[in-house]
Amino acid sequence: MTTINNAVSSVVLAMRNVWNSKSPYSWVIVCAEEAVLITAPLAGCVSRVSSTPPERSHVPAAMVRSGRQERTSMVWLVTTILPLVVGCAASSERTGRIVQLLSPPTNVQRTTDPAVCAQHIPIPLFAGALCASELATPNELVLVWDWQDTIAPLPFDVGPPQGYRIYVSYNGQPPIFTGRAQTDGNLTGSGLTDANPTTFRCYTVRAYHDATESPDSNAVCFGSPEGNTITTQLPPTRLDTFRHYEHSDTDFFTQVGGEPAPEPGQIRSGNGNEFHFSPIGKDDWAWEASRGAVLFNLGPVGSHPVWRAVLHLHHVNTVSIILPDCDPVFDHCVVDKYCGGTAGASTTNWTGGLPDGVLPDFAESYDLSKTLPFDGDVKVDVTPTVRQWVQGTPNNGFIVQFWSGGFWRLKGYCYDYWDQPTLEVTFFK
Secondary structure (H helix, E strand, O other): OHHHHHHHHHHHHHHHHHHHOOOOEEEEEEOOOOOEEEEEEEOOOOOOEOOOOHHHOEOOHHHOOOOOOOOOOHHHHHHHHHHHHHHHHHHHHHHOOOOEOOOOOEEEEEOOOHHHHHHHOOOOOOHHHHHHHHHHOOOEEEEEEEOOOOOOOOOOOOOOOOEEEEEEEEOOOOOEEEEEEEOOOOOOEEEEEOOOOOOOEEEEEEEEEOOEEOOOOOOEEEOOHHHHEEEEEEOEEEEEEEEEEEEOOOOOOOOOOOOOOOOOOEEEEEEEEEEEOOOOOOOEEEEEEEEEEEEEOOOOOOOOOEEEEEEEEEEEEEEEEEOOOOOOOOOEOOOOOOOOOEEEEEOOOOOOOOOOOOOOOEEEEEEOOOOOOOOOEEEEEOHHHHHHHHOOOOOOOEEEEOOOOOOOOEOEEEEEEEEEEEEEEEEEO
16 A cells, blocks of 8 residues: 555645646656556656556557646646556556666767766766777777766665666667666766677667666667668559549539549649538538559568668649639638648558548558658658558558648648659668
């Protein structure tokens, strides 16, 4: 019961702080068994515990709250947060394991300056001599960094680092421990032997406290990836365009839905809106959206680590009109030469076709360039998505789409037509 009592006391204190605070911070609770992540605008007295990094946790949408610059409802705190904290504390008491969070080091960099080295390794009487000795050793690197507790002290907080471990990644591979660690948490620097000076390598630092280890710091890289990489241009293995059209039951339209179809080898992205206000009866409206889909075979890449991936979309044409009753006060009333939009990783397997009116969905997306390049080649850095595909996430291709924000933004339509899409992938040998 001690753990539960402490948790309840923490929530009561947090409620008081939130009620009196105009700038609450975010905190996270993760029950050790249930692995539920919750964020809430509390001012720094409730525990943050997690056995899974936030980006890998399963976060029910109904349980997510974002920090806001406003006071939080006391009723919500009492009815929602207090039971969760008590349950989490009870769970930790049953399992005997709570994994805590630890801030990562920041501003990791290599230094060749003995004075800078001595500032981060301030050993009385010996700092200058030790740094000079390290810096003079062949193939020896001296890394220095900063550390700041970005997680406010809380009942379950892990506390300051007991030390730091240095990791290295060769040619884009997952990082491995170098065997070198700074075992004094008060010292923010260390020397290490650069074992493979001819290989592209990136060093990161992680703080540790007992069994808890922080996320990676920023990476410090040496060597050139160009000498250890291969670049390939992948053509599409499949192209398609999907369209969704809906309208009010009055069906009084003259424009939306009449856009040209893409020619063979092209995809189309865009949308159209038409709205007719009726002082009596029902308003008339129509809405259409087109999404282009393109799939690439990553067979030539295999399981090699990806350094960079760029999606190339060649712009063929834009068809855009504005309706005569467009009102500049409310609507976008300009005929565009380029619509733009986003390209995202498809979460729908569309290669076998989809029912009429069904659009393929997508997850993370990347903005297309705001203006059309002179040569019409729109480049999109899609490296994170392609890395995930190489690592085993299903490859359903990319979705290219444009969303104008509804008929209060665009009264008319705007469609981009694309051809010759290629995926340029640079991967390590």
